[in-house]
Amino acid sequence: MIKNVIVRKPSKNFADGITTSNLGKPNYEKALKQHEQYIEALKKCGCNVTILDADERYPDSTFVEDVAIVTEKCAIITKPGAQSRKGEEKEIIDVLKKFYNNIEFLSGNACLDGGDILRFENHFYIGQSKRTNAEGAKQLTEILNKYGYTASTVPVKKILHLKTGIIYLKENTFIGTGEFIDNDTFKDFTVINVDSKEAYSANCILINDNVIIPKNFPNSKKALINAGYKTIEVEMSEFEKMDGGLTCLSLRIPVDNSK
Template sequence: MFKNVIVRTPGKSYINGLTTSDLGAPDLEKAMEQHQAYIEALKTCGVEVTILPSNEDFPDSTFVEDTAVLTPEFAIISNPGAPTRNGEIHGMIPSIKSFYGNIYYIQAPGTLEGGDILQVDDHFYIGLSSRTNLEGAKQLKEILEKEHYKATIVPLEKFFHLKTGISYLGNQTVVAAGEFIDHPDFIGYTKIIVPPEEEYAANCIRINDFVIIPAGYPITKQKINDAGFQTIELEMSEFQKLDGGLSCLSLRF
Protein backbone atom coordinates (compact mmCIF):
# COMPACT_ATOMS: atom_id res chain seq x y z
CA MET A 1 0.00 0.00 0.00
CA PHE A 2 1.23 3.47 -0.87
CA LYS A 3 0.77 6.15 1.78
CA ASN A 4 2.59 9.15 0.31
CA VAL A 5 3.13 10.77 -3.06
CA ILE A 6 5.33 13.73 -4.01
CA VAL A 7 4.49 15.88 -7.04
CA ARG A 8 5.76 19.20 -8.37
CA THR A 9 3.59 21.82 -10.07
CA PRO A 10 4.67 22.62 -13.65
CA GLY A 11 6.25 26.05 -14.03
CA LYS A 12 5.87 28.60 -16.78
CA SER A 13 9.13 27.27 -18.22
CA TYR A 14 7.51 23.84 -18.71
CA ILE A 15 6.76 24.65 -22.35
CA ASN A 16 10.53 24.71 -22.99
CA GLY A 17 11.15 21.19 -21.72
CA LEU A 18 13.00 18.42 -23.52
CA THR A 19 11.18 16.23 -26.01
CA THR A 20 11.72 13.66 -28.74
CA SER A 21 8.08 13.80 -29.85
CA ASP A 22 6.59 15.67 -32.78
CA LEU A 23 3.33 16.47 -30.99
CA GLY A 24 3.85 20.22 -30.77
CA ALA A 25 4.45 22.57 -27.84
CA PRO A 26 2.50 22.03 -24.62
CA ASP A 27 -0.38 24.31 -23.71
CA LEU A 28 0.60 25.52 -20.23
CA GLU A 29 -2.93 26.25 -19.04
CA LYS A 30 -4.13 22.84 -20.11
CA ALA A 31 -1.06 21.21 -18.54
CA MET A 32 -1.88 22.88 -15.23
CA GLU A 33 -5.47 21.61 -15.42
CA GLN A 34 -4.29 18.09 -16.21
CA HIS A 35 -1.78 18.20 -13.36
CA GLN A 36 -4.50 19.27 -10.90
CA ALA A 37 -6.71 16.41 -12.10
CA TYR A 38 -3.74 14.08 -11.53
CA ILE A 39 -3.46 15.28 -7.93
CA GLU A 40 -7.18 14.76 -7.35
CA ALA A 41 -6.91 11.22 -8.74
CA LEU A 42 -4.03 10.47 -6.37
CA LYS A 43 -6.15 11.63 -3.45
CA THR A 44 -8.95 9.33 -4.61
CA CYS A 45 -6.44 6.48 -4.32
CA GLY A 46 -6.08 7.23 -0.61
CA VAL A 47 -2.59 8.76 -0.44
CA GLU A 48 -1.25 11.92 1.18
CA VAL A 49 0.00 14.22 -1.58
CA THR A 50 2.96 16.55 -1.00
CA ILE A 51 2.80 19.30 -3.65
CA LEU A 52 6.10 21.05 -4.30
CA PRO A 53 6.14 24.50 -5.94
CA SER A 54 7.23 24.93 -9.54
CA ASN A 55 10.94 25.26 -10.25
CA GLU A 56 11.37 27.65 -13.16
CA ASP A 57 15.08 26.86 -13.48
CA PHE A 58 14.24 23.34 -14.63
CA PRO A 59 11.46 23.09 -17.26
CA ASP A 60 11.15 19.30 -16.86
CA SER A 61 11.12 19.31 -13.06
CA THR A 62 7.44 18.35 -12.85
CA PHE A 63 8.63 14.86 -13.87
CA VAL A 64 9.79 14.14 -10.31
CA GLU A 65 10.00 10.37 -10.76
CA ASP A 66 13.37 10.73 -12.47
CA THR A 67 15.02 12.25 -9.38
CA ALA A 68 14.82 9.29 -7.01
CA VAL A 69 14.07 5.63 -6.38
CA LEU A 70 12.05 5.07 -3.21
CA THR A 71 11.53 1.89 -1.21
CA PRO A 72 9.78 1.40 2.14
CA GLU A 73 13.14 1.38 3.96
CA PHE A 74 15.43 3.77 2.08
CA ALA A 75 15.72 6.26 -0.78
CA ILE A 76 18.22 6.56 -3.62
CA ILE A 77 18.79 10.00 -5.12
CA SER A 78 19.39 9.55 -8.84
CA ASN A 79 21.75 11.36 -11.19
CA PRO A 80 19.67 12.33 -14.25
CA GLY A 81 21.35 11.75 -17.58
CA ALA A 82 20.13 14.89 -19.36
CA PRO A 83 22.51 17.77 -18.49
CA THR A 84 19.66 20.28 -18.29
CA ARG A 85 17.85 18.06 -15.78
CA ASN A 86 20.74 16.99 -13.58
CA GLY A 87 20.29 19.80 -11.06
CA GLU A 88 16.67 18.83 -10.34
CA ILE A 89 17.84 16.45 -7.61
CA HIS A 90 18.96 19.34 -5.38
CA GLY A 91 15.41 20.65 -5.19
CA MET A 92 14.11 17.20 -4.26
CA ILE A 93 16.59 16.18 -1.56
CA PRO A 94 15.01 18.25 1.26
CA SER A 95 11.57 16.74 0.60
CA ILE A 96 12.93 13.21 0.48
CA LYS A 97 14.93 13.80 3.68
CA SER A 98 11.69 14.76 5.41
CA PHE A 99 10.49 11.17 4.86
CA TYR A 100 13.72 9.14 4.89
CA GLY A 101 16.71 8.84 7.19
CA ASN A 102 18.54 6.26 5.08
CA ILE A 103 19.49 7.82 1.73
CA TYR A 104 21.92 6.66 -0.98
CA TYR A 105 23.21 8.65 -3.95
CA ILE A 106 24.09 7.65 -7.52
CA GLN A 107 27.49 9.18 -8.24
CA ALA A 108 28.96 10.45 -11.55
CA PRO A 109 29.98 9.17 -14.00
CA GLY A 110 26.96 7.01 -13.31
CA THR A 111 23.65 8.39 -14.58
CA LEU A 112 20.23 7.10 -13.63
CA GLU A 113 16.64 8.26 -13.99
CA GLY A 114 13.69 6.86 -12.05
CA GLY A 115 11.69 6.32 -15.22
CA ASP A 116 14.08 3.45 -15.96
CA ILE A 117 13.34 1.67 -12.69
CA LEU A 118 10.48 -0.83 -12.37
CA GLN A 119 9.82 -2.38 -8.98
CA VAL A 120 8.09 -5.74 -8.95
CA ASP A 121 7.70 -6.60 -5.27
CA ASP A 122 11.26 -7.30 -4.05
CA HIS A 123 12.76 -7.29 -7.57
CA PHE A 124 13.92 -4.15 -9.37
CA TYR A 125 14.40 -3.98 -13.13
CA ILE A 126 16.87 -1.29 -14.24
CA GLY A 127 16.63 -0.09 -17.83
CA LEU A 128 19.73 0.96 -19.76
CA SER A 129 18.68 3.93 -21.86
CA SER A 130 19.98 7.21 -23.22
CA ARG A 131 19.47 8.60 -19.69
CA THR A 132 20.58 5.66 -17.51
CA ASN A 133 24.05 4.31 -18.22
CA LEU A 134 25.69 1.04 -17.20
CA GLU A 135 27.69 2.65 -14.39
CA GLY A 136 24.53 4.15 -12.86
CA ALA A 137 22.68 0.86 -13.24
CA LYS A 138 25.51 -1.05 -11.55
CA GLN A 139 25.58 1.40 -8.65
CA LEU A 140 21.85 1.01 -8.12
CA LYS A 141 22.06 -2.77 -8.39
CA GLU A 142 24.79 -2.85 -5.75
CA ILE A 143 22.74 -0.66 -3.38
CA LEU A 144 19.61 -2.75 -3.83
CA GLU A 145 21.39 -6.07 -3.33
CA LYS A 146 23.09 -4.71 -0.22
CA GLU A 147 19.60 -3.98 1.10
CA HIS A 148 18.45 -7.54 0.23
CA TYR A 149 16.51 -6.74 -2.92
CA LYS A 150 17.01 -8.42 -6.28
CA ALA A 151 18.00 -6.40 -9.35
CA THR A 152 18.19 -7.09 -13.08
CA ILE A 153 19.71 -4.73 -15.66
CA VAL A 154 17.62 -4.55 -18.86
CA PRO A 155 19.11 -2.94 -22.01
CA LEU A 156 16.43 -1.06 -23.96
CA GLU A 157 16.12 -1.35 -27.71
CA LYS A 158 13.51 1.28 -28.48
CA PHE A 159 11.69 2.78 -25.53
CA PHE A 160 12.74 6.12 -24.04
CA HIS A 161 12.57 4.82 -20.47
CA LEU A 162 11.93 1.30 -19.18
CA LYS A 163 8.53 2.27 -17.80
CA THR A 164 7.53 3.81 -21.12
CA GLY A 165 6.82 0.24 -22.20
CA ILE A 166 6.02 -1.75 -19.08
CA SER A 167 4.19 -1.23 -15.77
CA TYR A 168 3.56 -3.48 -12.78
CA LEU A 169 0.03 -3.78 -11.44
CA GLY A 170 0.64 -6.25 -8.61
CA ASN A 171 -0.46 -9.91 -8.48
CA GLN A 172 2.46 -10.79 -10.79
CA THR A 173 0.73 -8.89 -13.61
CA VAL A 174 2.43 -6.44 -15.96
CA VAL A 175 1.13 -4.17 -18.69
CA ALA A 176 3.53 -4.63 -21.58
CA ALA A 177 4.07 -3.11 -25.03
CA GLY A 178 6.55 -3.47 -27.85
CA GLU A 179 9.89 -5.07 -26.96
CA PHE A 180 8.63 -6.19 -23.54
CA ILE A 181 5.80 -8.40 -24.77
CA ASP A 182 8.17 -11.32 -25.39
CA HIS A 183 11.17 -10.08 -23.44
CA PRO A 184 12.98 -12.95 -21.66
CA ASP A 185 13.26 -11.03 -18.38
CA PHE A 186 9.47 -10.82 -18.09
CA ILE A 187 8.45 -14.29 -19.25
CA GLY A 188 7.20 -15.37 -15.83
CA TYR A 189 4.58 -12.64 -15.47
CA THR A 190 0.93 -12.52 -16.49
CA LYS A 191 0.83 -9.92 -19.27
CA ILE A 192 -1.79 -7.41 -20.31
CA ILE A 193 -0.70 -6.76 -23.90
CA VAL A 194 -0.94 -3.21 -25.20
CA PRO A 195 -1.58 -3.02 -28.97
CA PRO A 196 0.88 -0.91 -31.02
CA GLU A 197 -1.65 1.86 -31.63
CA GLU A 198 -2.12 2.27 -27.86
CA GLU A 199 1.54 2.03 -26.84
CA TYR A 200 1.38 5.18 -24.69
CA ALA A 201 -1.05 3.40 -22.35
CA ALA A 202 1.69 0.96 -21.27
CA ASN A 203 2.75 3.63 -18.78
CA CYS A 204 0.09 3.39 -16.09
CA ILE A 205 0.28 3.31 -12.29
CA ARG A 206 -1.29 1.05 -9.70
CA ILE A 207 -1.97 2.99 -6.50
CA ASN A 208 -3.71 0.95 -3.83
CA ASP A 209 -7.18 -0.01 -5.14
CA PHE A 210 -6.92 1.80 -8.48
CA VAL A 211 -4.96 1.77 -11.72
CA ILE A 212 -4.57 5.24 -13.20
CA ILE A 213 -4.38 5.12 -17.00
CA PRO A 214 -4.16 7.75 -19.73
CA ALA A 215 -7.48 8.59 -21.38
CA GLY A 216 -8.17 7.58 -24.95
CA TYR A 217 -6.94 3.97 -25.02
CA PRO A 218 -10.10 1.85 -24.82
CA ILE A 219 -8.58 -1.54 -25.69
CA THR A 220 -5.98 -1.34 -22.93
CA LYS A 221 -8.52 0.02 -20.45
CA GLN A 222 -10.87 -2.87 -21.14
CA LYS A 223 -8.07 -5.41 -20.73
CA ILE A 224 -7.07 -3.91 -17.38
CA ASN A 225 -10.69 -3.88 -16.22
CA ASP A 226 -11.16 -7.47 -17.39
CA ALA A 227 -8.13 -8.44 -15.29
CA GLY A 228 -10.02 -7.24 -12.23
CA PHE A 229 -8.59 -3.76 -11.73
CA GLN A 230 -10.57 -0.58 -11.17
CA THR A 231 -9.36 2.25 -13.43
CA ILE A 232 -9.22 6.03 -13.37
CA GLU A 233 -8.67 7.73 -16.74
CA LEU A 234 -6.78 11.00 -17.02
CA GLU A 235 -6.07 13.29 -19.93
CA MET A 236 -2.30 13.42 -20.44
CA SER A 237 -1.89 15.18 -23.78
CA GLU A 238 0.26 18.07 -22.52
CA PHE A 239 2.68 15.75 -20.74
CA GLN A 240 2.87 13.29 -23.61
CA LYS A 241 4.19 16.19 -25.72
CA LEU A 242 7.34 16.21 -23.55
CA ASP A 243 7.76 12.42 -23.46
CA GLY A 244 6.03 12.27 -20.06
CA GLY A 245 3.69 9.62 -18.77
CA LEU A 246 1.61 9.02 -15.65
CA SER A 247 4.42 7.52 -13.62
CA CYS A 248 6.76 10.39 -14.45
CA LEU A 249 4.69 12.94 -12.53
CA SER A 250 5.06 11.47 -9.05
CA LEU A 251 7.19 9.69 -6.51
CA ARG A 252 5.06 7.08 -4.78
CA PHE A 253 5.94 5.36 -1.52
Protein backbone atom coordinates in the same frame (compact mmCIF):
# COMPACT_ATOMS: atom_id res chain seq x y z
CA MET B 1 0.40 0.21 -0.05
CA ILE B 2 1.20 3.82 -0.98
CA LYS B 3 0.27 6.53 1.50
CA ASN B 4 2.46 9.53 0.64
CA VAL B 5 3.11 10.92 -2.82
CA ILE B 6 5.31 13.83 -3.93
CA VAL B 7 4.55 15.86 -7.06
CA ARG B 8 5.88 19.10 -8.54
CA LYS B 9 3.81 21.63 -10.47
CA PRO B 10 4.77 22.21 -14.12
CA SER B 11 6.95 25.26 -14.72
CA LYS B 12 5.91 28.08 -17.01
CA ASN B 13 8.68 27.03 -19.41
CA PHE B 14 7.40 23.44 -19.42
CA ALA B 15 7.24 23.51 -23.22
CA ASP B 16 11.03 24.06 -23.39
CA GLY B 17 11.72 20.59 -21.99
CA ILE B 18 13.08 17.57 -23.83
CA THR B 19 10.75 15.76 -26.21
CA THR B 20 10.83 13.49 -29.24
CA SER B 21 7.06 13.05 -29.53
CA ASN B 22 6.36 15.34 -32.52
CA LEU B 23 2.90 15.99 -31.09
CA GLY B 24 3.18 19.75 -30.98
CA LYS B 25 3.82 22.29 -28.24
CA PRO B 26 2.01 21.74 -24.94
CA ASN B 27 -0.38 24.32 -23.55
CA TYR B 28 0.81 25.43 -20.12
CA GLU B 29 -2.61 26.28 -18.69
CA LYS B 30 -4.02 22.99 -19.89
CA ALA B 31 -1.04 21.15 -18.41
CA LEU B 32 -1.72 22.79 -15.04
CA LYS B 33 -5.34 21.63 -15.10
CA GLN B 34 -4.32 18.12 -16.06
CA HIS B 35 -1.76 18.10 -13.26
CA GLU B 36 -4.49 19.11 -10.80
CA GLN B 37 -6.66 16.24 -12.05
CA TYR B 38 -3.71 13.89 -11.59
CA ILE B 39 -3.40 15.02 -7.96
CA GLU B 40 -7.12 14.45 -7.43
CA ALA B 41 -6.78 10.92 -8.81
CA LEU B 42 -3.97 10.23 -6.32
CA LYS B 43 -6.17 11.48 -3.50
CA LYS B 44 -9.01 9.22 -4.66
CA CYS B 45 -6.58 6.34 -4.20
CA GLY B 46 -6.15 7.33 -0.54
CA CYS B 47 -2.81 9.16 -0.85
CA ASN B 48 -1.56 12.23 0.96
CA VAL B 49 -0.03 14.45 -1.74
CA THR B 50 2.89 16.82 -1.12
CA ILE B 51 2.75 19.46 -3.86
CA LEU B 52 6.05 21.20 -4.62
CA ASP B 53 6.22 24.57 -6.33
CA ALA B 54 7.36 24.72 -9.93
CA ASP B 55 11.11 25.04 -10.48
CA GLU B 56 11.53 27.46 -13.37
CA ARG B 57 15.20 26.54 -13.77
CA TYR B 58 14.28 23.09 -15.04
CA PRO B 59 11.55 22.73 -17.69
CA ASP B 60 11.33 18.96 -17.10
CA SER B 61 11.24 19.16 -13.30
CA THR B 62 7.54 18.25 -13.07
CA PHE B 63 8.70 14.72 -13.98
CA VAL B 64 9.84 14.24 -10.41
CA GLU B 65 10.11 10.45 -10.57
CA ASP B 66 13.40 10.67 -12.47
CA VAL B 67 15.34 12.28 -9.62
CA ALA B 68 14.84 9.68 -6.88
CA ILE B 69 13.95 6.08 -6.14
CA VAL B 70 11.84 5.48 -3.05
CA THR B 71 11.50 2.17 -1.18
CA GLU B 72 10.34 1.13 2.28
CA LYS B 73 13.93 1.05 3.53
CA CYS B 74 15.66 4.00 1.87
CA ALA B 75 15.48 6.75 -0.71
CA ILE B 76 18.10 6.95 -3.44
CA ILE B 77 18.96 10.21 -5.21
CA THR B 78 19.67 9.58 -8.90
CA LYS B 79 21.87 11.33 -11.45
CA PRO B 80 19.71 12.33 -14.44
CA GLY B 81 21.10 11.29 -17.82
CA ALA B 82 20.12 14.43 -19.75
CA GLN B 83 22.47 17.38 -19.37
CA SER B 84 19.63 19.90 -19.02
CA ARG B 85 18.25 17.97 -16.04
CA LYS B 86 21.44 17.74 -14.00
CA GLY B 87 20.83 19.52 -10.72
CA GLU B 88 17.13 18.67 -10.47
CA GLU B 89 17.97 15.84 -8.10
CA LYS B 90 19.41 18.23 -5.49
CA GLU B 91 16.05 19.94 -5.04
CA ILE B 92 14.31 16.80 -3.79
CA ILE B 93 16.68 15.92 -0.93
CA ASP B 94 15.16 18.18 1.73
CA VAL B 95 11.67 17.01 0.78
CA LEU B 96 12.63 13.35 1.16
CA LYS B 97 14.18 14.04 4.57
CA LYS B 98 10.62 14.49 5.83
CA PHE B 99 9.97 10.83 5.04
CA TYR B 100 13.39 9.18 5.33
CA ASN B 101 16.24 9.08 7.81
CA ASN B 102 18.49 7.33 5.31
CA ILE B 103 19.11 8.74 1.86
CA GLU B 104 21.61 7.18 -0.53
CA PHE B 105 23.36 8.82 -3.49
CA LEU B 106 24.80 7.80 -6.83
CA SER B 107 28.21 9.28 -7.61
CA GLY B 108 30.98 9.74 -10.16
CA ASN B 109 30.18 8.80 -13.74
CA ALA B 110 26.84 7.21 -12.93
CA CYS B 111 23.81 8.31 -14.94
CA LEU B 112 20.38 7.03 -14.00
CA ASP B 113 16.77 8.18 -14.41
CA GLY B 114 14.04 6.93 -12.10
CA GLY B 115 11.88 6.25 -15.15
CA ASP B 116 14.19 3.34 -15.93
CA ILE B 117 13.55 1.62 -12.60
CA LEU B 118 10.74 -0.94 -12.56
CA ARG B 119 10.00 -2.62 -9.27
CA PHE B 120 8.63 -6.17 -9.15
CA GLU B 121 7.96 -7.05 -5.51
CA ASN B 122 11.49 -6.91 -3.97
CA HIS B 123 13.33 -7.07 -7.28
CA PHE B 124 14.23 -4.02 -9.33
CA TYR B 125 14.62 -4.12 -13.11
CA ILE B 126 17.01 -1.39 -14.27
CA GLY B 127 16.50 -0.25 -17.84
CA GLN B 128 19.75 0.48 -19.66
CA SER B 129 18.63 3.30 -21.90
CA LYS B 130 20.03 6.53 -23.30
CA ARG B 131 19.43 8.04 -19.85
CA THR B 132 20.80 5.24 -17.65
CA ASN B 133 24.30 3.84 -18.07
CA ALA B 134 26.07 0.71 -16.82
CA GLU B 135 27.76 2.56 -13.96
CA GLY B 136 24.42 3.91 -12.77
CA ALA B 137 22.96 0.41 -12.85
CA LYS B 138 25.98 -0.98 -10.98
CA GLN B 139 25.84 1.60 -8.20
CA LEU B 140 22.07 1.29 -7.81
CA THR B 141 22.33 -2.50 -7.60
CA GLU B 142 24.94 -2.24 -4.85
CA ILE B 143 22.75 0.12 -2.84
CA LEU B 144 19.64 -2.04 -3.27
CA ASN B 145 21.55 -5.19 -2.31
CA LYS B 146 22.64 -3.49 0.90
CA TYR B 147 18.98 -3.18 1.89
CA GLY B 148 18.07 -6.74 0.94
CA TYR B 149 16.66 -6.04 -2.52
CA THR B 150 17.79 -7.67 -5.76
CA ALA B 151 18.27 -6.06 -9.18
CA SER B 152 19.01 -6.89 -12.81
CA THR B 153 19.34 -4.91 -16.03
CA VAL B 154 17.06 -4.84 -19.06
CA PRO B 155 18.09 -3.33 -22.42
CA VAL B 156 15.85 -0.46 -23.56
CA LYS B 157 16.30 -0.13 -27.30
CA LYS B 158 13.41 1.78 -28.85
CA ILE B 159 11.81 3.98 -26.19
CA LEU B 160 12.83 6.64 -23.67
CA HIS B 161 12.60 4.77 -20.37
CA LEU B 162 11.90 1.20 -19.27
CA LYS B 163 8.60 2.23 -17.67
CA THR B 164 7.54 3.93 -20.89
CA GLY B 165 6.98 0.41 -22.20
CA ILE B 166 6.18 -1.85 -19.26
CA ILE B 167 4.66 -1.50 -15.77
CA TYR B 168 4.16 -4.02 -12.97
CA LEU B 169 0.64 -4.26 -11.61
CA LYS B 170 0.38 -7.12 -9.10
CA GLU B 171 0.26 -10.92 -8.77
CA ASN B 172 2.90 -11.54 -11.46
CA THR B 173 1.03 -9.39 -13.97
CA PHE B 174 2.55 -6.60 -16.04
CA ILE B 175 1.11 -4.32 -18.71
CA GLY B 176 3.41 -3.76 -21.66
CA THR B 177 3.83 -2.76 -25.27
CA GLY B 178 6.31 -2.90 -28.12
CA GLU B 179 9.67 -4.51 -27.37
CA PHE B 180 8.48 -5.81 -24.00
CA ILE B 181 5.51 -7.92 -25.11
CA ASP B 182 7.66 -10.90 -26.07
CA ASN B 183 10.76 -9.93 -24.10
CA ASP B 184 12.56 -12.90 -22.53
CA THR B 185 12.95 -11.02 -19.25
CA PHE B 186 9.19 -11.16 -18.70
CA LYS B 187 8.40 -14.49 -20.39
CA ASP B 188 7.39 -16.20 -17.13
CA PHE B 189 4.84 -13.51 -16.27
CA THR B 190 1.43 -12.47 -17.53
CA VAL B 191 1.81 -9.37 -19.70
CA ILE B 192 -1.34 -7.48 -20.67
CA ASN B 193 -0.71 -6.52 -24.28
CA VAL B 194 -1.12 -2.85 -25.24
CA ASP B 195 -1.30 -2.47 -29.01
CA SER B 196 0.96 -0.01 -30.79
CA LYS B 197 -1.84 2.51 -31.42
CA GLU B 198 -2.32 2.88 -27.67
CA ALA B 199 1.33 2.41 -26.64
CA TYR B 200 1.33 5.54 -24.48
CA SER B 201 -1.20 3.97 -22.11
CA ALA B 202 1.21 1.20 -21.08
CA ASN B 203 2.57 3.74 -18.60
CA CYS B 204 -0.08 3.57 -15.90
CA ILE B 205 0.03 3.33 -12.10
CA LEU B 206 -1.45 0.79 -9.70
CA ILE B 207 -2.06 2.58 -6.41
CA ASN B 208 -3.95 0.88 -3.60
CA ASP B 209 -6.13 -1.31 -5.86
CA ASN B 210 -6.85 1.38 -8.45
CA VAL B 211 -5.08 1.72 -11.77
CA ILE B 212 -4.69 5.32 -12.92
CA ILE B 213 -4.59 5.35 -16.71
CA PRO B 214 -4.41 8.08 -19.35
CA LYS B 215 -7.74 9.04 -20.86
CA ASN B 216 -8.83 8.16 -24.40
CA PHE B 217 -7.24 4.72 -24.66
CA PRO B 218 -10.34 2.50 -24.73
CA ASN B 219 -8.67 -0.79 -25.62
CA SER B 220 -6.22 -0.57 -22.75
CA LYS B 221 -8.96 0.44 -20.34
CA LYS B 222 -11.08 -2.52 -21.44
CA ALA B 223 -8.14 -4.93 -21.07
CA LEU B 224 -7.49 -3.74 -17.53
CA ILE B 225 -11.15 -3.95 -16.54
CA ASN B 226 -11.38 -7.44 -18.04
CA ALA B 227 -8.34 -8.41 -15.93
CA GLY B 228 -10.21 -7.30 -12.82
CA TYR B 229 -8.73 -3.86 -12.19
CA LYS B 230 -10.61 -0.72 -11.18
CA THR B 231 -9.52 2.24 -13.32
CA ILE B 232 -9.35 6.00 -12.89
CA GLU B 233 -8.80 7.98 -16.10
CA VAL B 234 -6.76 11.19 -16.24
CA GLU B 235 -6.28 13.41 -19.29
CA MET B 236 -2.56 13.48 -20.10
CA SER B 237 -2.35 15.02 -23.58
CA GLU B 238 -0.01 17.88 -22.65
CA PHE B 239 2.41 15.61 -20.82
CA GLU B 240 2.37 13.08 -23.65
CA LYS B 241 3.66 15.88 -25.89
CA MET B 242 6.70 16.11 -23.62
CA ASP B 243 7.42 12.35 -23.49
CA GLY B 244 6.01 12.22 -19.96
CA GLY B 245 3.73 9.52 -18.57
CA LEU B 246 1.70 8.99 -15.42
CA THR B 247 4.51 7.42 -13.41
CA CYS B 248 6.90 10.25 -14.30
CA LEU B 249 4.83 12.81 -12.41
CA SER B 250 5.17 11.46 -8.89
CA LEU B 251 7.33 9.81 -6.25
CA ARG B 252 5.16 7.21 -4.54
CA ILE B 253 6.43 6.31 -1.07
CA PRO B 254 5.61 2.86 0.33
CA VAL B 255 3.66 3.16 3.58
CA ASP B 256 6.11 1.17 5.74
CA ASN B 257 8.69 3.96 5.69
CA SER B 258 6.45 7.02 5.82
CA LYS B 259 6.25 9.11 8.96
